[in-house]
Amino acid sequence: MTALEVRDLVKDYPIRSGLRRSTLRAVDHVSFTLTPGRTVALVGESGSGKSTVAKMIARLERPTGGEIVALKDDGTPVSDREYRDHVQMVFQDPFASLNPFHTIEHHLARPLRLHGRAKGAADTRRQVEQLLERVNLTPADTMAPRRPHELSGGQRQRVAIARALAPGAQVVVADEPVSMLDVSIRLGVLNLLARLQREDDLAVLYITHDLATARHFSDDILVMYRGHVVERGPSDDVILHPRHSYTKLLAAAAPNPDERGRSLAESPGAISQEDLTRTYDHYAGEWRPFGKAAPIAKALADPVGTHRG
Template identity: 70%
Template sequence: MTSVHVSDLTKDYRIRDGLKRRRLRAVDHVSFDLKPGRTVALVGESGSGKSTIAKLLTRLEHPTSGRIEVRQDDGSAVPNALYRRHVQMVFQDPFASLNPFHSVAHHIARPLRLHGRTQGAAATRAEVLSMLERVNLTPAADMADRRPHELSGGQRQRVAIARALAPGAQVLVADEPVSMLDVSIRLGVLNLLGRLQRESDLAVLYITHDLATARHFSDEILVLHHGRVVERGPADAVILDPHHDYTKLLALSAPDPNRVGAVVHSTAPDRESIDDSVCYDHDLGEWVPSGTQEAAA
C-alpha cells in the first residue's frame, strides 16, 4: 500500500504581462495526507489551484517549493523510476483523454506492458479484458476493439479509470472525473471509483467543484481559494458546519434539491470580504494561518 504526504506545496507560474513578467502563485503552502482506503476531496472554483495540485502530484509539473513524499508500506520512499507505477490520474474530459486513433485495448495495454505487469500479447490481452470487466465494460472483448468515438462519455471515463489502474496504481488522482458526464450517469462512475477503492485499498484525491459529491464521496475535505486551503476537516463537518466565509458562500451557491422554491434570496457572505489568509481546521477546532505568511502579515 502506498501513502502520500504533501507538505507546504507551492507552485508559482511566471506569466508575461506585456513586457513585464509577473509571478502568479497558483498553489500556496498546501499540506495534506493521502492514506490507503481514504478519499480526500479538494474543493474549489476554477482558478483555485486544485488542478495544479493534481499536476504536481502526478509529476506533470514540478513544485516551486514544498515536498511530496510517496511511501510504500514498509515506510521506504518510492523510487523515482517507479513513481508512476504508484500514482496515476483520471482526467476530467473523457473526450480528450483518450487518443481517437487508438483502440480501447491500446490504452490499457500500454501501461500494462510499460510497467511489466504482463508479458506477451496473449497475457496482455487477457489482462486488458479483465481490467475492462473490473470497470463494468462488458462484453469486454467487444469493448476492447472499439475506438473512443464509439463509446459514450461514461464508457470512456471507465476506460480512463482502467488505464489509470493498469500500472497497479495505489494512489489515484481524480480531477473532476464526472463533471463532463451526463448527470444520470455520474453516480454510476463515482460508485465504480468507490468500489475499486474498497477492492484495492486505494488512496484517492478527489478534485471537484461540486460540494455535494465531495461530501458523499470523500472522508476529508479541503476547501481551496486562490491556492490556499481555507477550511479543512471531516466531510460532514465542513459541509454541514462551515466556518469560513468562502465555504459558506460555496455551500449557499450550490443548487440543492432540498431547497425548492427557497431560491436565491439568501444572505450569502460578500465575496470581496473573504479572508484567505486563515484556515479553519475542524480536527484542531481552531483557526490556523494559511498560505504565505509574509503576505498575510
C-alpha cells in the first residue's frame, strides 16, 4: 500500500498590476499525511487553497516550497516515473473532465494501456468492464460504447472514479467530487468512494466545503483559511468541538433545521485577530503558530476510531 506525505507545502503566484509586481501566497506551509485505509478531509471556503493543494499533489502545479513524497510499503519513495501509477485525482466537474468525442471504453482503456495494466485488446476490454461493474455502471457491455453526453452527471463521476483506479492508484485525491451533482445522487457517489476505499485500502484526500459530509466520510479533518491549516484533528472533535473561530464560522454558516429562527446576534462573530496567526491541533490538544502543527501521521500512531462509510 502507498502512503503520501505532504511536508511544509508552499505555493506562491506572481501578481502584476501595471508596473507593480507582488506575490500571492495561496498555500502556506501545509503538512499532512495520507495513510492507507483512511480519509483526510480538507475543508474550507472558496479561495482557501485546498484545490491548489490537490493540484500540487496531482502534479498539475509545481510547489514553490516543501515536498510531496509517495512512500511504498517498505518506506522507499516512489520514483517520479511511477508517481502517477500510485496517485490519481477525481476532478470536481464531471462534465468537463471527460472528452465528449470519446467513448467510455476509451476513457478507461487509455490509462490501462499507458500504465501497463492491460495486454491486448481482449484483456483491455475485460478490465474496462470490470472497472465499470465496480462503480455500479451496469450492464458494462452496454455502458462501454456510450459517450459522456449519454450519461447523467452522477454516472460521469463514476466513470471518473473508475478512471482514477485504472492505473492501480493507491492514493486518490477527490476534489469536491459531488459539489456539481444533484443532491439526490451525492450520497450514492460518496458511498461508492467509501466502499472502494475499504476494498482497496486506499488513502483518500477528500476536498470539500461541506462540513456534514466531511464528518461522515472522513477520519480526520484539516480546516484551511487563507492558505493556512487553522485546525486539525479527528472528524468528530473538529466538528463537534471546534476551537478556531474560523471553524466555528463555517459550522454556523451550514443550515440547521433544528435552529430555525436563530437571530444573527447569536452568530459566533468574526475571526479573532489572535486566530489569524495560529492553528489548533486536537491531537496534541494545544495551539501552535502557523506552520508548526505536527503532520497527521505522528498523531495516528494510535488511530482514533475506524473509517466511516
